[in-house]
Amino acid sequence: MTDFFLYVTVVLLIFFGMVALIYKRNLIKIVIALNIIEAGINLLFIALAYRPNGTAPIFTLAPALGELKMVLPTPQALILTNIVIGFGTTALMLTLAILTYQNNHTLDIRKLRGVENND
Amino acid sequence: MTDHIPVLIIALPLLTAFILPIVGMINTRLRNILVFLVIAAVNLMLISLVQRVSIGGEVLHYVVGAADPLQVIREGLDFPIRIVLKIDGFSLFMALISGVITFVVFLFSLSYIKEGERKNYYQLLMLLIFVGMLGMEFTNDLFNFFVFLEILSIASAALVAYRTDRKHPPYAGYKYMLVSAIATSFLLMGIALCYAQYGSFNIDYIHGMMKYTLLDKMALVFMLVPLAMKAGAIPMHMWVPDTYSEAPAPISALLKTASMASLYGLFRLSFSLFGNPLEGGGMNYHTLGWIIIVMGVLSMFVGVTMALVQNDVKRLMAYHAVSQTGYMLLGVGVGIAVHAQADGGSAFKLFGRVAMMGGIFHMMNHAFYKGLLFLTSGVMARRFGTRDLNRMVGLAHRDTFTTVAFVIGALAIAGIPPLNGFSSKILLYESVYQFSPLLSIIAIFVSVLTLASFMKVFYSAFMGPERKDMIIDATPVSKGMILGMSILCVLVVGFGLFPDLVVGTIVEPAIESLVTIL
């Protein structure tokens, strides 16, 4: 029954990430909301790869072959890639937020409306 | 060596991108020559494939890292275990567009962007956008499609914010990055659901095992709507004008082709992953077709009405990019909807296929004339130091070539007969009319408004007396810029006069590879 809550956490993480994206006005907080959603998706992948009382898929000094049960390796390889991509997106968005602040002296979305001579 | 071509096309520019910082430290002329050679080499490789893949109808497979790269599934297994690259008519068609536009943008930005330390990074990121587009178009693996889409998004977000000293580009880069990050996160959710169902990431394998359960349809939604957002379809298009107007001009042309690679992703997933409309399957394609049609028509209308009232040249052209994407969506949407009719594909053979042909041919035409227009808008903005139409006058006196290029681009986007906009729009009008006349009438009306808004730009920026005092940057247009623009002009006029040359050899095989024709 406890594994049921794994999926609840995934859905709640993604849900609160999306809610923050709609209501938050500060640029940095939007980056944090994005990280929450990425964490939710990573957890979803790991939940797919779980096997009851399976060990990590590493054979060095693993228990005897008989009762060896291993967790699936592919989602963990993808999460490795997704974490680094999440880091990349966050690093770039924080850089752009710093530059926006340096040019416009505000981080609030409402004040950062589109170009002045817009339509 | 020729059967290694699919991976060489992606790995060669990647290798150059990796050694570019080192070469850039040595000297910049060598770096320019190196990047020029690589883009030209990749284009030649692509053109050499046209004979085998488009005309010959052969589908190239390449398993990266396997003992035998051409054998997709090993004997003992019934599923692929490595990443498989697949080149068929449609992906080669898109790769050719990306190749031509990247070559032209490279030539244009040789002199448009001032030489300096940052130019190293500019050329590096431009090359990596090219790699991202090619990667997206060649993979047959969902997670690999996600990784290359991410390469594309991060590289173009950084290039959108290239002019960090100005007020708005960093915020435009931030918007583009946020939109792309959200879109790719939802795409990854769809991929996770597909992986949970079928244990594999290979598009063809999943297509074979597809059961159309509720989860598959959810995966479809989580994959298609974000890709439509990245392609700039209504109602998620608002980031397009903010981003294209702040980016340097050659980068907006490259961004437009990058968003068309997401449109390719949309069509590839809706056809190759979620079942072919012809085989029916559990998916109701009529509704999927109508969703895409509604998105297309709305994009067309809202894009052009917003463009009419713009004062800013690049924002006006960005809104036109949104409205022209509506044409492509309309074409392929009608193709899908007609395909799903239960009359055994006779209606499809009559006009559904022509609608898809018009939609996909319009992708190539649109890339060329929109690239041309963005490049000319770059010259206009550089000349007058501003993007506001009211503060531009009499450019025709000084840059006659840019005026000719602009006129060709404007007439092509409005669909005037001898140019290539007409050849794809006439296919669209005819076939969509037989599907439902109202859509065709809206499409024609939108073309009229497109011509109206470009008349406004022509009269305000090019006509009028010559004013020396309003010219900010008087350096004449350099050879690289003229060469870039002339390549696009030749393509726009050439495909307009001889459309069958292109439709017969490239566009029709693209449709056959997408939809199994009866």
Next chain:
Amino acid sequence: MRLASFLSLVLIAAFLFVGILRLHPVGEPLGNPDVFKDRGDAITDIKNVDTMDDYYLRNGQTETGSNNLVASVVFDYRAFDTLGEATVLFIVVSSISMLFFTMIKRKGPETSGVSRIGEFPGGVSRVITFGSFLLYILIITFGIYLVVHGHLSPGGGFQGGAVMASATALLLISSLMTRNVQKTKKIFSFFESLGLTLFIGIGFVGIGVSFLSNFLANGNPLLFGKAIAFGPNPGYLVSAGTLPLLSLAIGMEVFFGLSIILVTMYHAAKDE
């Protein structure tokens, strides 16, 4: 409008919830039952191989020669993803140094650089600087251990590189690396490109078989080619073909890439 969107959020969350629950309880083999026939538990008694993961669990070790199956997936079965992902990191590093370029140039790296030990505002005492120097050596060796033993123990290029990059952060804080920003960035950028070229170079060397293929595995033991029998074993350093080399290349690229980001941001954020 906001309320409508909030309701659609609730709808998306509900769909996700119902969908994932209908997927399968955690721990069951993948996918809907009628696709995957048997329900076996222990690794050896799953009769036929239904999905990609079953194949990796069963043949990954013998085929690639590495004990760590995740590393075998990252650096051999899906090495193209890792190449793409190393490009993502390379793009982030070059775009951050591109975007901060004007900001750092305007600040002038030399003059405003904090001088040698002892001049940090508030005066970093010798204990801190010397202590952090010792710690730097320890962190670097631990990082290299992680990178080199990527195919035996949990770890690999990314994790090892990130650990080593934390050592650079330590140096920046204890003001040991604050002179001459441009030169340090040039050296780091050179080594980062070198690491990446090594990675794609190994891919090209294997082009005879196919791009990024593990042509060294199960070859002669001198060149990381020692063959491994299926099942637990103490782990041999020379066992996994191109895996250690790729892991080394990725470790080099991640270490120098993250160090460039740290140095750039440190000097961009200095004395506003």
Next chain:
Amino acid sequence: MFTVEKIFTQNTGIIWYPLLLVAIFLLLICILWIWGRYYFRNDYNKNTAQVKPFNSGNLDEINYPIRSGNLYWGFKKALESYFTFIESLHKGDLNDYMVWLFLSIGVVLLLVSGGLL
């Protein structure tokens, strides 16, 4: 190159001889050139007052740009309610972008649940 564009004629029924079009175009220009030499008004001479664009009577030099910013103000005035709504969407507010994305995902999900898709 001289083939009738078969794709075109099959599907759209228009006869499409590209080179014929170009030839006709060039022919027309030559005729106009020759014919014009004799029949156009020959009282036109360069750099006299005739060259200047007609400035509706007032004498000062036209040296201002043709301000085309509000060339279609009539169109915008006519569709006033439509444009206020549309422009309110494009205000550049990031939260609105996300609102529209989640709305469209919600709508398509409803289509899926309603068995339509």
